[in-house]
Amino acid sequence: MTINVKTKNPTHRAVQEHYGKYAREAGSCCANSACCQEHQNTLYPSEVIEGIPDDVASFSAGSGDPVSPAKLKPGETALDLGSGGGLDCFIAARQVGGLGRVIGVDMTPEMLERSRVKATELNLNNVEFREGLLEALPVEANSIDVIISNCVINLSPDKPEVFKEMFRSLKPGGRIAVSDPVSNQPLPSYTAPKREDWCGCTAGALSRQVYASELEKAGFEDIHIEVDTETIGRMMDSGQTQAPESILREQLLDDLKHINNLDRLLVVPHLITAIKPNPM
Numbered sequence: 001m002t003i004n005v006k007t008k009n010p011t012h013r014a015v016q017e018h019y020g021k022y023a024r025e026a027g028s029c030c031a032n033s034a035c036c037q038e039h040q041n042t043l044y045p046s047e048v049i050e051g052i053p054d055d056v057a058s059f060s061a062g063s064g065d066p067v068s069p070a071k072l073k074p075g076e077t078a079l080d081l082g083s084g085g086g087l088d089c090f091i092a093a094r095q096v097g098g099l100g101r102v103i104g105v106d107m108t109p110e111m112l113e114r115s116r117v118k119a120t121e122l123n124l125n126n127v128e129f130r131e132g133l134l135e136a137l138p139v140e141a142n143s144i145d146v147i148i149s150n151c152v153i154n155l156s157p158d159k160p161e162v163f164k165e166m167f168r169s170l171k172p173g174g175r176i177a178v179s180d181p182v183s184n185q186p187l188p189s190y191t192a193p194k195r196e197d198w199c200g201c202t203a204g205a206l207s208r209q210v211y212a213s214e215l216e217k218a219g220f221e222d223i224h225i226e227v228d229t230e231t232i233g234r235m236m237d238s239g240q241t242q243a244p245e246s247i248l249r250e251q252l253l254d255d256l257k258h259i260n261n262l263d264r265l266l267v268v269p270h271l272i273t274a275i276k277p278n279p280m
């Protein structure tokens with residue numbers, strides 16, 4: 001399926017250009033990015049990416065690990081929104097096994113090409129990558145057990161449509177596990193958000209309240225939106241994110257757990273889980 005370019009708005013085009021360049025330059029890190037793993041990938045516990053070749057593991061523009069909270073089971077069908085270089089699909093493919101399958105969707109041709117080449121190199125035949133938009137997912141209704149996504153939904157210019165599409169795609173009882181930068185307060189309304197801030201996964205972030213209410217409007221239940229303190233802790237331990245020296249690691253992580261009480265505006269990686277109710 002090819003994207004009807006007419007359905008892409010200027011934000012899609014800017015994001016596609018940004019991540020096309022990222023793929024062409026083989027992951028050299030983007031400016032102002034809240035989601036970039038230039039060297040060692042500390043987004044995941046080491047056992048999750050164990051055995052994945054370094055060039056695949058380090059090509060990651062995620063904000064956390066959505067695969068572990070997805071608790072995939074053998075035989076399940078998983079859908080990865082904005083699959084990029086394919087890392088989460090490859091991790092998921094090992095977990096759903098030969099009887100399961102994983103579909104990655106992305107709109108950027110360079111990302112699709114890279115993920116398809118790597119799937120072949122890794123000899124994974126239960127993974128496929130489809131070209132498409134999050135706002136018009138190229139999958140049948142009620143066909144997916146689990147949706148994962150890593151640092152992508154914030155980039156969409158039409159998040160309510162993305163949530164509707166996620167709900168449509170899932171089987172009744174299906175679940176989502178998403179990593180995404182989320183803010184603790186509404187972001188100031190920019191008249192013209194800076195393009196690099198949007199593409200770098202900060203300016204498009206939803207607040208926790210809006211995230212929850214839009215998921216609820218789409219029909220999701222059992223919605224949990226929590227700061228991903230595990231990933232942030234791993235990033236601090238590896239020196240990729242630094243706590244101000246006067247703040248102890250545990251104090252900072254504890255503050256982040258109570259992020260709603262902070263006066264300061266923060267956009268940090270969150271884990272979002274929810275289910276599509278099963279009326280049976």
Ligand SMILES: C[S@@+](CC[C@H](N)C(=O)[O-])C[C@H]1O[C@@H](n2cnc3c(N)ncnc32)[C@H](O)[C@@H]1O
Binds near residue numbers: 015019088105
């Ligand atoms: C920040 S990167 C994350 C890639 C991958 N999930 C990872 O963890 O490395 C965002 C990816 O989402 C894709 N993307 C962003 N918005 C999209 C949209 N509305 N529809 C389809 N793909 C989108 C981009 O092309 C890019 O590959």
